[in-house]
Structures are given as structure tokens and as C-alpha cells.
Amino acid sequence: MTPPPGVTGTLITVAPTGAEHAKADLPQLPTTLEEVLETARRCEAAGASVVHLHIRDREHRPTLDGGYLRAAVEAVREATDLVVQLSTGGSVHDPLEHRLTVLDAEPDSCSLTCGTTNFGDDVFLNPWPFVAELYVRAREREVVPEFELFDLGHVATLRRLLDTHGLPFGGRVHVDFVTGVPGGMPATTAAVMAGVAMLPEEVTSWSATGIGRGHLPVMAAALSAGGHLRVGMEDNVVFRRGRVVEHNDELVARAAELARLLQRPPLTCAEARELLGVRE
Numbered sequence: 001m002t003p004p005p006g007v008t009g010t011l012i013t014v015a016p017t018g019a020e021h022a023k024a025d026l027p028q029l030p031t032t033l034e035e036v037l038e039t040a041r042r043c044e045a046a047g048a049s050v051v052h053l054h055i056r057d058r059e060h061r062p063t064l065d066g067g068y069l070r071a072a073v074e075a076v077r078e079a080t081d082l083v084v085q086l087s088t089g090g091s092v093h094d095p096l097e098h099r100l101t102v103l104d105a106e107p108d109s110c111s112l113t114c115g116t117t118n119f120g121d122d123v124f125l126n127p128w129p130f131v132a133e134l135y136v137r138a139r140e141r142e143v144v145p146e147f148e149l150f151d152l153g154h155v156a157t158l159r160r161l162l163d164t165h166g167l168p169f170g171g172r173v174h175v176d177f178v179t180g181v182p183g184g185m186p187a188t189t190a191a192v193m194a195g196v197a198m199l200p201e202e203v204t205s206w207s208a209t210g211i212g213r214g215h216l217p218v219m220a221a222a223l224s225a226g227g228h229l230r231v232g233m234e235d236n237v238v239f240r241r242g243r244v245v246e247h248n249d250e251l252v253a254r255a256a257e258l259a260r261l262l263q264r265p266p267l268t269c270a271e272a273r274e275l276l277g278v279r280e
């Protein structure tokens with residue numbers, strides 16, 4: 001694994017909303033455009049350089065509607081320097097054809113999950129033809145994919161993608177281990193290390209996130225092993241035992257503090273662009 005020269009700090013991605021939590025249960029979840037913009041600004045100030053976005057409609061329901069997506073991409077770009085990454089995972093109920101249309105909103109980056117996984121009582125569907133089609137279309141649109149790996153088998157699918165289709169737009173390969181989903185790999189140091197050991201040599205950087213209570217252990221494991229971080233209410237809504245997250249920027253600030261302690265301070269947005277190969 002060869003990171004681009006000069007990058008030694010920590011990429012912090014914030015995933016502020018996701019598709020799973022209900023606004024009614026968690027009023028502080030940013031769902032309106034105004035809330036997303038306020039969150040993006042505060043998280044950038046706290047040390048984030050990438051924002052992973054799921055968009056909600058006026059009723060706070062997850063949507064892949066192109067109008068909403070485009071408006072969010074443009075507004076976040078206007079308000080911040082963050083790398084704007086749109087989720088192509090959507091919710092478990094979104095049809096594959098709709099998920100492909102996410103690229104029409106012209107984000108800097110998109111998530112690209114490398115295989116199907118059990119997702120609690122549901123199934124998060126990512127069959128090979130869909131994964132390959134999304135990969136090829138993202139390159140045509142000059143969108144940098146972030147490869148989401150929920151399970152070790154997904155590393156093998158990334159290998160297959162690189163073998164059959166070559167490198168993505170930008171020439172870098174950044175992966176994110178999403179651990180702790182019921183049905184995917186557990187949020188443990190051992191699982192993250194097993195994934196890292198299997199990564200194809202084309203991979204230039206990796207990050208990890210722990211869903212739920214594995215959040216802090218996975219953060220510490222990733223930082224100590226040279227990885228990057230993803231935090232946010234999509235993945236974790238408990239700040240510490242008995243205290244719910246009040247704002248996404250608390251999670252970013254805690255990640256940034258830990259990164260600084262380990263002498264790997266947060267990357268700027270410009271450094272993040274270089275690391276990921278995202279267009280200026």
C-alpha cells in the first residue's frame with residue numbers, strides 16, 4: 001500500500017445522517033438542507049475533510065430524488081471546502097436502478113459497497129453486475145469511489161473490480177471498513193486488521209468506522225495502524241454511556257483530538273483531495 005507522498009495526517013469523514021434513523025426519534029439528526037449545511041460547516045471547523053451524505057425529503061424520509069441530491073451537493077460545495085461524497089447505498093429499500101442515478105448529481109465522490117450483506121433483519125443488496133456498472137459509470141463521470149467493505153469477502157470483490165476494470169478516476173484507491181453492522185464483520189480490532197492484511201496492493205489509503213458500541217475501539221485501532229477515520233450519527237448516536245450525541249461535530253472533534261494526540265492531525269480539505277484523487 002503506497003500512500004501519496006506528503007500525506008501523514010488523518011482523513012476524517014463525517015457521515016451525519018444515514019438512512020436508518022428516524023427524525024421523530026432523534027430530532028438532532030440533520031435532515032433538512034439547512035441542518036445539513038450547518039452540520040457541514042461545524043464539522044469542517046472541527047476537523048472533518050469529507051462529508052458522506054444521505055439526503056432526506058421534506059418529510060425527513062431518505063430520498064434519491066435528483067433535485068434534492070443536486071441541491072445538497074451544490075449548497076455544501078458553496079458553504080464549505082469539504083469533499084462531497086454521496087451515498088449510492090441509499091436505504092435497503094432503494095432499487096438498484098435508482099442508486100445508479102446518484103451520480104447524476106455530480107458529487108466529488110460516491111460510496112461503492114463491494115458486495116451484498118445482511119443488514120439487521122434486512123439485506124443490503126450489491127450484486128456484482130451492479131457493483132461493476134457503478135464503478136464504470138463513476139469513472140466516466142470523474143467521480144472518485146470510496147469502496148465500502150462490510151465483510152472480508154468484499155475485499156475479494158474489490159480485487160475482482162481492479163483486475164477486470166483497472167483503477168478508478170483519480171488513480172487512488174481508498175477503502176472504508178464499515179464494521180459492526182449486524183450481519184457484517186464485527187467492530188473489533190481483529191476484524192479491521194484481518195481486512196487490512198487482505199487489501200490489494202493498489203489500495204492507497206483506508207479508513208474504518210465502528211457502528212454502535214464498537215465505535216471507539218475501531219477508531220483507536222484504525223489510528224494506531226495508520227488508517228483514517230469515519231464518524232457521525234449515521235454510524236453511532238451514543239457519545240458515551242448514557243449520553244446521546246447532540247451534534248455531529250462532537251464526534252468529529254473527539255476524533256480530531258485523538259488523531260492529534262497520536263501525532264496524526266486532521267487533514268485539510270485540500271490534503272484530503274490529494275489523498276483521494278478528487279478533482280479540484
Ligand code: KMH
Pocket residue numbers: 018019020087088089090091092111112113119124148
Ligand atoms: N444505508 C445502508 C443500507 C452507503 O452509504 O453506501 C447503506 C449505506 C452504505 O449506508
Ligand code: ZN
Pocket residue numbers: 015018052054087089111234
Ligand atoms: Zn452511508
